Amino acid sequence: xxxQIYTPEAFHRQAHDALGNPQIRRNFRKAMDxxxxxxxxxFSDWDLEALRExxxxxxxxxxxxxxDLLERLEANCQANGxxxxxxxxxxxxxxxxxELCEARAARAVIKGKSMVSEEMHLNQHLExxxxxxxxxxxxEYLVQLNEQTPSHIIMPAIHLNTDEISEILHDKTGTERTxxxxxxxxxxxxxxxxxxxxxxxxxxxxxxxxxxxxxxxLVENEGNGRMTTTVPPVHIAVTGIEKVVEHLRDVPPLxxxxxxxxxGQHVTTYFNMISSPRKPGxxxxxxxxxxxxxxxxxxxxxxxxxxxxxxxxxxxxACMNHCPVYTRVGGHTYGTTYPGPIGKILMPHMLGLEATxxxxxxxxxxxxxxxxxxxxxxIPDLLVRLRREAVGEGRGNVPGAGVKRSRKExxxxxxxxxxxxHPTVWRGSTMVAGKLRGxxxxxxxxxxxxxxAPKPAKxxxxxxxxxxQHKDGEGRS
Amino acid sequence: MNAxxxxxxxxxxxxxxxxxxxxxxxxxxxxxxxxPQERVExxxxxxxxxxGEVIHATLTDWTARLEEVLKAKSxxxxxxxxxxxxxxxxxAALMDHDVELVxxxxxxxxxxxxxxxxxxxGLTSTGGAIGETGSLWLWPTPDEPRLISLVPPIHIAVxxxxxxxxxxxxxVEAHGWASGMPTNALLISGPSKTADIEQTLAYGVHGPxxxxxxIRHPRESA
Numbered sequence: 001x002x003x004q005i006y007t008p009e010a011f012h013r014q015a016h017d018a019l020g021n022p023q024i025r026r027n028f029r030k031a032m033d034x035x036x037x038x039x040x041x042x043f044s045d046w047d048l049e050a051l052r053e054x055x056x057x058x059x060x061x062x063x064x065x066x067x068d069l070l071e072r073l074e075a076n077c078q079a080n081g082x083x084x085x086x087x088x089x090x091x092x093x094x095x096x097x098x099e100l101c102e103a104r105a106a107r108a109v110i111k112g113k114s115m116v117s118e119e120m121h122l123n124q125h126l127e128x129x130x131x132x133x134x135x136x137x138x139x140e141y142l143v144q145l146n147e148q149t150p151s152h153i154i155m156p157a158i159h160l161n162t163d164e165i166s167e168i169l170h171d172k173t174g175t176e177r178t179x180x181x182x183x184x185x186x187x188x189x190x191x192x193x194x195x196x197x198x199x200x201x202x203x204x205x206x207x208x209x210x211x212x213x214x215x216x217x218l219v220e221n222e223g224n225g226r227m228t229t230t231v232p233p234v235h236i237a238v239t240g241i242e243k244v245v246e247h248l249r250d251v252p253p254l255x256x257x258x259x260x261x262x263x264g265q266h267v268t269t270y271f272n273m274i275s276s277p278r279k280p281g282x283x284x285x286x287x288x289x290x291x292x293x294x295x296x297x298x299x300x301x302x303x304x305x306x307x308x309x310x311x312x313x314x315x316x317x318a319c320m321n322h323c324p325v326y327t328r329v330g331g332h333t334y335g336t337t338y339p340g341p342i343g344k345i346l347m348p349h350m351l352g353l354e355a356t357x358x359x360x361x362x363x364x365x366x367x368x369x370x371x372x373x374x375x376x377x378x379i380p381d382l383l384v385r386l387r388r389e390a391v392g393e394g395r396g397n398v399p400g401a402g403v404k405r406s407r408k409e410x411x412x413x414x415x416x417x418x419x420x421x422h423p424t425v426w427r428g429s430t431m432v433a434g435k436l437r438g439x440x441x442x443x444x445x446x447x448x449x450x451x452x453a454p455k456p457a458k459x460x461x462x463x464x465x466x467x468x469q470h471k472d473g474e475g476r477s
Numbered sequence: 478m479n480a481x482x483x484x485x486x487x488x489x490x491x492x493x494x495x496x497x498x499x500x501x502x503x504x505x506x507x508x509x510x511x512x513p514q515e516r517v518e519x520x521x522x523x524x525x526x527x528x529g530e531v532i533h534a535t536l537t538d539w540t541a542r543l544e545e546v547l548k549a550k551s552x553x554x555x556x557x558x559x560x561x562x563x564x565x566x567x568x569a570a571l572m573d574h575d576v577e578l579v580x581x582x583x584x585x586x587x588x589x590x591x592x593x594x595x596x597x598x599g600l601t602s603t604g605g606a607i608g609e610t611g612s613l614w615l616w617p618t619p620d621e622p623r624l625i626s627l628v629p630p631i632h633i634a635v636x637x638x639x640x641x642x643x644x645x646x647x648x649v650e651a652h653g654w655a656s657g658m659p660t661n662a663l664l665i666s667g668p669s670k671t672a673d674i675e676q677t678l679a680y681g682v683h684g685p686x687x688x689x690x691x692i693r694h695p696r697e698s699a
Contacts, residue, residue: 031676050505057499064496067488086481138682139673155673162675185671185679192683197589213658223627223669223684230623230661231585241484248655252646253506263672266523267610269684271664279660283622284585295480299487308496 006149006335008351011358014333024159024330031158035321038264039372046260055257056376058250059312062242066302069211069244070293076214080276082289090120093294097122097203097236098129100290104234106131106200110192112218112228113137114205115153115315116238116294119337119350122203133203136192136224138185145172151331153338154262154317159330192224202228202286206239207314208254209291212247216291218272219258221265226272235274235286241293242302242311254314257374261316297349297399304397306385310345312375317342319369319379325362334359341369345382353390353400360386430460507650509609509643516608516641517692523611527667528680529688539635539693540570543600546633546689547576552597556581556629558620563602563635581625592628599625599685600633605640607648612666613690614648616659623661632685634665638694 006014018024062069074084087093093116101109109126111117111133123133123144135144139156143149146168150156157165162179169175175187204225208217216237218225229235245251259265278285301307320326320340331339336347336356344359360383369379388394391409392402419426433456440455442448459467511519521531534542547555555571556579558564568578579596601621603613613634617623626632642648645664649655654662669684680686 027675034676047505050502054501054503054505057501060496061498061501064498067485070485070488086484088480088483092480136683137673138671142673155676157673158676160675162677165674181674181677181679184674185682189682193593196683197593212655215658215662221669222671222682224682226623226627226663227683230627231589241488248649248658249503249646250501252644252649253503255645256506267612267664267666269527269665269667269670271612273658273662274660275658275662276660281619282660283581283583283619284624285622285660293484295484299484302488303492305493305496308493 004332006332008335008347008356008359011333011335011362014335015329015362018329018333023161025328027159027161028327028330031155032321032327035264039261039318039321040264042260042264042266051253051257052374052376054253055314055374056312058245058254059314059375062245062250063302063308063311065246066241066244069246070241072211073209073214073244074293076211077291078214080214081279082214082216082276082291085290085292087292087294087296089296090294093120093238093292093296094122094125096292097238098126098131100234100236101126101131101201102129104200104288106234108195108199109133109201109203110195110199110228110232111135111137111140112202112204112220112225113140113156114203114238115150115337116205116240116296117203118150119296120294122238134192134195134199136196136228137220138188138222138224141188141192142168145169149332149337151339152317152320153315153342159332196227196231199228199232201234201236202230202232203236203238204228206237206243206291207258208251209239209244210246210248210251211244213275215248215273215275217251217255218274219255219268219270220272221269223270226270229272229274230285233286234288234290235277236290236292237274238292238294241295241298242313258314258316261318261372261374300397300399301349304395307349307382307397309377310349310382312377313342313346314375315342316374318372318374322368322372324364324366324368329362334362341379341383342377345377345379345386348386348389348398348400353386353398353403355400357390357400357404360384360390427460427462430456430462434458434460503646506644506646509647511608511643513639513641516643517638519608520606520611520641521692523609524613524667524688524690525611527611527670529611529667529690531690531692533692533694535696536693537696539691540566542691543567543633544570544574546691547571547574547598550598550631550687550689552576552631554579554595554597555600556592556596556598556625557600558582558602558618560620561602561618564600564621567600581622582620585622585624592624596625596629598631598633599627599629600635601626603634603636603640604652605642605648606636607643607645607664608641609644610664610666612645612664615663615665617661617663618659623663626663626665627684630681630685631687631689632665632668633689633691635691635693638692 151159277289326340390404392405671682
């Protein structure tokens, strides 16, 4: 399997390639269909609207108090013995983490799943400094072995099927070729157990950071998160600044929404709540716990009342599971850390609209993402907002705003507006268009790639209605 | 410290002004009003649906049930605490047994490989459980450290039937978790699992392959 680099700039080409790849389409279709039906079943005995309302409102409350809560989280973590670090961007966060590793002369890092660490390319940064960073979530491990990036935020290896995974494990770790999932899982378990024991540092993400108690919550099924945060002598947790919640009681509703929305589970195997490093007298757990709070564009999103909703996200992935575009093109096509609907509204802030201008338009605005979002982010509205920003019709609050502004397009719309507001000219032009319909070009850019070119009707609807009314009138009299 | 001040300043000087703080109505995550029996049934149904095993016992005969489990699963080395009443009773019952009892009140650095490679099962007490989701909750202690419910291939957890509550929210509120969290608090709902290979469920990926919950009922209701 060759290693391919995906970029958001090449979205159209990548989408074209993915659509022509029946394997990718089968893998995603099968997985997304399963996830949608599991989610439907698991919410069937819930007042889902009330729960979503509560979830949205907890996240909104946390955002309304964000600076205060971050200070409170910091103070309570520090009081518990957790060291807190702040980073304005991914590079700064990488540097902080590398220095923490170097202070312990660490050579081997074991990682639990963290999308923020993907966002800042932490593994590459550590490897450049001679520190090996190994992913321990099974999906992430497979993706790393295959020199790829995750194609889904919850199920990183969803683009691979059993045969492909068997081949990767065989090639990279020497296991037997097999379709036996239990055998492959056991092989990975044995390989990774050695690495847990040998790791100098464990790095994890955070699902919820509780300001009230200084507690870091991690959601997982495999146990690799618990291993990562318990076995090595140092634990570094890295998270975006928006992951904070105010109270411990805010956690149960969000956790209930997260597992059900993500994978259709009532609950995950483990919910791991960490509030301090190993205390005197305790026999396991890390001696040092660090929390790295990363901004990376989030405080800019925070400025704008409409864009703010983006920060409510709890990273469940339901929007991609239900997205007809994601299901057809797969996660890599987007060329960004976060794919699918949430990626389309988040990545423009991180990479700028110059690079990501094709993402907000890669949507039919069908509304499925907004409908399933557990914290009611109006994703379709945000897509429209980013489209406006891209053509310079928004508030200019997104980096790269106006990148798609085109004088030609603007002129065309202005002309259309003028025509449509001058009835005599309008009637004249539609008549002429009807008469000259034979001259319509047959090639109209991307539109005619899969469709025939539109042709004006012989007579406009307006004229037809008028003629009809005239006839009707005669009949009655 | 510059990053900290810059970030906080940007958040405080928000260009669209301060945000309104909404009130939260938590009624959807509480008030289930299940009977004790409904709680036990629901707990059992959910935890067994994710491959947890449930064994019912009484306060007096649970160690005999434990012996049966150890025998059935060919456990030769069992890791357990020394002070909590659960491991104390288990130790007493297993004194003349051919199961080797492994002390866990040792720093992990001193026996990491031993714990990872030679322990067959870990026995722990639990703080209680959640009926709604089929979850155990544990606050590990120096007597019963974090890793014995994770590293050995089998985890045996002892749960009192009357310690099952309705929802996670109810547990957090009733036990005042917010007023003092331990180093580590855990919910455990089944053995370790993954679906990362084409959505096919496999158990025992990093943590225990098997989770056995011994539910102790007061004698009269069992």
